[in-house]
Amino acid sequence: MAEMREPIESGCPDPWQYMHPVMRKNFGQWKYHEHPRPGVLRHVAYSGDEIWTVKAGTQRILDLFTLRKLCDIGDRYADGYVHFTLRSNIEYLVSDKAKVEPLIKALEDAGFVVGGTQNSVTMISHTQGWLHCDIPGTDASGVVKAMMDELIDEFRNTRMPNRVHITTSCCQINCGGQGDIAINVQHTKPPKINHDLVANVCERPSVVARCPVAAIRPAMVNGKPSLEVDERKCICCGACYPPCPPMQINDPEHTKLAIWVGGNHSNARGKPTFQKLVAAGIPNNPPRWPEATAIVKRILKAYKEGARDWERINEWIERIGWPRFFEEVELPFTKYHIDTWRGARASFNSSSYIRF
Amino acid sequence: MAIDKHQTPMLDQLETGPWPSFISGIKRLRDQHPDARINAMANDLLGQLEHSYETRKGYWKGGTVSVYGYGGGIIPRFSEVGKAFPASKEFHTLRVQPPAGNHYTTAILRQLADSWEKYGSGLITFHGQTGNIMFIGADTPSTQHFFDEINEYGFDLGGAGPCVRTAMSCIGSARCEMSCTNELKAHRMLVNNFVDDVHRPALPYKFKFKVSGCPNDCQNAIERSDFAVIGTWRDDMKVDQAEVKNYIAEKGRQYYIDNVITRCPTKALTLNDDDTLTVNNRDCVRCMHCLNVMPKALHPGDDKGVTILIGGKRTLKIGDLMGTVIVPFKKLETEEDYQSLVELAETIIDFWAENGLEHERCGEMIERIGLATFLEGIGIDPDPNMLNHPRQSSYIRMDGWEQAAEEWFARRAEAGR
Numbered sequence: 001m002a003e004m005r006e007p008i009e010s011g012c013p014d015p016w017q018y019m020h021p022v023m024r025k026n027f028g029q030w031k032y033h034e035h036p037r038p039g040v041l042r043h044v045a046y047s048g049d050e051i052w053t054v055k056a057g058t059q060r061i062l063d064l065f066t067l068r069k070l071c072d073i074g075d076r077y078a079d080g081y082v083h084f085t086l087r088s089n090i091e092y093l094v095s096d097k098a099k100v101e102p103l104i105k106a107l108e109d110a111g112f113v114v115g116g117t118q119n120s121v122t123m124i125s126h127t128q129g130w131l132h133c134d135i136p137g138t139d140a141s142g143v144v145k146a147m148m149d150e151l152i153d154e155f156r157n158t159r160m161p162n163r164v165h166i167t168t169s170c171c172q173i174n175c176g177g178q179g180d181i182a183i184n185v186q187h188t189k190p191p192k193i194n195h196d197l198v199a200n201v202c203e204r205p206s207v208v209a210r211c212p213v214a215a216i217r218p219a220m221v222n223g224k225p226s227l228e229v230d231e232r233k234c235i236c237c238g239a240c241y242p243p244c245p246p247m248q249i250n251d252p253e254h255t256k257l258a259i260w261v262g263g264n265h266s267n268a269r270g271k272p273t274f275q276k277l278v279a280a281g282i283p284n285n286p287p288r289w290p291e292a293t294a295i296v297k298r299i300l301k302a303y304k305e306g307a308r309d310w311e312r313i314n315e316w317i318e319r320i321g322w323p324r325f326f327e328e329v330e331l332p333f334t335k336y337h338i339d340t341w342r343g344a345r346a347s348f349n350s351s352s353y354i355r356f
Numbered sequence: 357m358a359i360d361k362h363q364t365p366m367l368d369q370l371e372t373g374p375w376p377s378f379i380s381g382i383k384r385l386r387d388q389h390p391d392a393r394i395n396a397m398a399n400d401l402l403g404q405l406e407h408s409y410e411t412r413k414g415y416w417k418g419g420t421v422s423v424y425g426y427g428g429g430i431i432p433r434f435s436e437v438g439k440a441f442p443a444s445k446e447f448h449t450l451r452v453q454p455p456a457g458n459h460y461t462t463a464i465l466r467q468l469a470d471s472w473e474k475y476g477s478g479l480i481t482f483h484g485q486t487g488n489i490m491f492i493g494a495d496t497p498s499t500q501h502f503f504d505e506i507n508e509y510g511f512d513l514g515g516a517g518p519c520v521r522t523a524m525s526c527i528g529s530a531r532c533e534m535s536c537t538n539e540l541k542a543h544r545m546l547v548n549n550f551v552d553d554v555h556r557p558a559l560p561y562k563f564k565f566k567v568s569g570c571p572n573d574c575q576n577a578i579e580r581s582d583f584a585v586i587g588t589w590r591d592d593m594k595v596d597q598a599e600v601k602n603y604i605a606e607k608g609r610q611y612y613i614d615n616v617i618t619r620c621p622t623k624a625l626t627l628n629d630d631d632t633l634t635v636n637n638r639d640c641v642r643c644m645h646c647l648n649v650m651p652k653a654l655h656p657g658d659d660k661g662v663t664i665l666i667g668g669k670r671t672l673k674i675g676d677l678m679g680t681v682i683v684p685f686k687k688l689e690t691e692e693d694y695q696s697l698v699e700l701a702e703t704i705i706d707f708w709a710e711n712g713l714e715h716e717r718c719g720e721m722i723e724r725i726g727l728a729t730f731l732e733g734i735g736i737d738p739d740p741n742m743l744n745h746p747r748q749s750s751y752i753r754m755d756g757w758e759q760a761a762e763e764w765f766a767r768r769a770e771a772g773r
């Protein structure tokens with residue numbers, strides 16, 4: 001069509017124009033920071049300039065009213081400059097100390113939650129769920145809202161031994177990432193195939209290639225080319241669904257939540273670590289998923305009581321050992337905790353190190 | 357005109373409790389927004405979501421939607437229950453690249469909100485886990501109009517599908533005393549060199565860049581990006597002994613020993629009798645722990661640069677992989693330094709595009725063909741920093757050993773060591 005407009009392929013915008021002038025002026029020249037209270041950071045530059053950061057948790061999925069309310073607060077108290085963190089917290093940047101307390105008050109009065117810094121349980125990073133993805137076993141935003149209602153005091157305070165990052169994912173492809181605690185959904189039954197549709201909808205070789213365990217084979221069903229799944233091999237990941245929607249993975253009954261711990265992406269004190277399975281078979285129980293939250297709270301309580309200063313959850317468990325971890329959080333240890341994936345042997349104990 | 361509101365008894369329960377509720381937000385769009393189009397969209401979205409909560413199933417399926425000239429950047433969503441919820445039956449998400457480091461003025465946020473108000477549902481996420489601003493919920497014609505409008509004032513779509521994806525960088529130099537590099541520059545130079553590969557998905561699978569200014573890796577780059585840039589330094593860490601003493605005076609010697617000295621993973625720290633700290637810098641691996649504990653007393657050195665790790669990714673298909681060190685240290689100071697960073701990314705993406713299988717991430721390809729083959733393919737010499745330890749398995753042919761050993765010594769001589 002004639003009126004079609006060529007895109008301007010500008011890519012990632014230059015942030016310099018949106019950065020607080022004090023941050024622009026002292027770029028790369030920061031000397032140290034302090035943590036005057038939960039939710040607030042004070043950074044001091046070699047020039048003597050300082051910038052105050054006030055961090056707040058929101059509902060992450062912002063409606064226009066909420067976004068504009070956040071902007072109003074920013075205009076009024078924070079020179080109109082904000083920054084968003086990896087975990088979807090909003091941070092206001094202020095060069096005038098006198099504005100910090102009024103800003104905190106304005107945020108709290110408007111229903112936002114100031115906190116999420118240092119040794120807190122910060123906002124749960126999450127994926128899309130029923131609101132938007134096409135293979136979700138559950139809703140991510142709903143799980144997170146219900147859980148943050150219960151963890152809000154730990155967001156507002158910094159009482160943990162070290163920071164705690166929680167993530168959720170609505171299927172085991174795990175777009176939500178690694179966390180100190182990760183609540184992930186697992187489909188537990190192989191996809192149900194609508195054979196009448198496969199031939200028309202699916203590019204079969206690419207579906208076969210998608211499966212991580214080679215469980216899918218081309219097959220003729222009712223005289224039509226279709227696919228079949230070796231159900232003993234299938235790990236119910238759902239990866240075959242996006243290229244082939246007739247392979248329905250969503251299932252109301254057999255979708256369960258599982259909890260993983262010890263993912264830590266920092267290099268501090270040790271190399272980054274992946275999260276490990278601790279609990280599975282947790283009911284997918286909307287709208288508030290109380291069973292999952294109860295386990296998360298038990299893990300947090302044991303960590304808070306048992307870990308030493310600076311120990312992240314993975315470091316705490318490394319010190320006390322997995323047998324004691326399972327005891328302390330009162331979770332069953334089963335054959336499903338034994339890894340079967342490539343490289344599983346590296347997770348077996350080949351020493352006489354035993355915990356009593 | 358009053359709309360016929362769907363009952364949402366389950367979602368209503370997500371309005372209880374102190375944390376801000378996204379359900380209340382969607383209801384505000386349904387009940388308070390002046391535009392009837394937005395009211396209806398929010399209403400039907402709530403209706404479908406309630407239906408999901410009742411039946412514990414999702415009802416979106418994919419399709420193809422893109423803007424003129426591009427092949428990706430939009431996640432198409434068509435409802436499987438669109439008859440019951442027609443106003444949200446098309447509910448596509450536009451992935452939009454944020455300014456590097458996620459810096460915004462309220463003015464630009466308002467401008468984006470105004471554009472989205474004209475064409476979309478009124479729901480926006482700052483940000484998705486890949487780093488995009490996610491504008492959630494537009495029908496097919498609106499995606500084009502919305503994109504045209506924000507594109508005119510400097511915003512562009514991110515990636516979706518087998519392509520270079522939106523990149524991420526930490527706040528770093530803008531506010532953080534630990535930063536060892538210019539994250540924003542590295543971020544923009546890398547991803548903006550590949551705009552064509554962002555917009556026209558033609559790679560084996562997704563490819564992500566993430567930049568963290570120091571080994572604290574606030575962007576989770578090592579675990580979650582194919583190309584992780586981590587700021588670091590190679591000379592001596594800076595120690596302000598007076599601040600060390602202040603810290604010990606405040607916290608006590610015992611605390612200091614338990615939380616600083618014995619926590620160093622390479623035992624590089626010694627506390628002296630006069631409460632000064634000695635750092636054995638040759639043993640320090642720049643893990644950041646002691647600097648994190650005493651941000652006033654300890655600082656990165658002056659000879660700064662970056663470490664580059666390739667091949668991190670999440671679970672599908674062979675399980676989670678961390679990135680592997682490919683460039684132990686690289687200076688990023690001059691324009692040429694940055695240019696060569698971009699060239700390295702080009703070399704790696706070209707090699708992977710040629711040798712990766714369909715739907716195979718770069719890290720999976722490295723696992724399949726072997727690290728040594730990958731290094732040869734991209735023209736980088738092996739370095740002991742790339743490994744935790746050398747080979748364990750004896751099953752290998754080593755008849756090229758002499759030549760490889762000579763090359764090692766020749767490279768060392770060239771580097772003046």
Ligand code: HEM
Nearest residue numbers: 128133134173175239242484485486487488580670671672
């Ligand atoms: C078609 C349905 C899918 C949708 C709607 C979807 C959606 C998403 C979303 C929303 C994110 C966060 C990205 C952002 O917010 O910008 C994400 C990330 C991710 N997706 Fe998907 N996803 C889908 C399918 C898949 C599949 C089939 C895989 C694996 C083959 C996958 C692997 C990932 C991974 C590993 C991440 C994490 C990226 C990171 O660590 O930064 N997704 N996806």
Ligand code: SF4
Nearest residue numbers: 127133136170171175
């Ligand atoms: S975790 Fe699974 S269900 Fe959730 S957004 Fe990612 S692919 Fe979709």
Ligand code: SF4
Nearest residue numbers: 211234235237238240
């Ligand atoms: S659900 Fe996953 S494991 Fe099962 S057949 Fe599909 S792709 Fe293969």
Ligand code: SF4
Nearest residue numbers: 526532535569570574
């Ligand atoms: S990664 Fe390092 S430089 Fe970047 S924000 Fe985190 S601590 Fe600061």
Ligand code: SF4
Nearest residue numbers: 620640641643644646
């Ligand atoms: S940065 Fe880490 S490795 Fe280096 S001295 Fe400090 S604690 Fe030790």
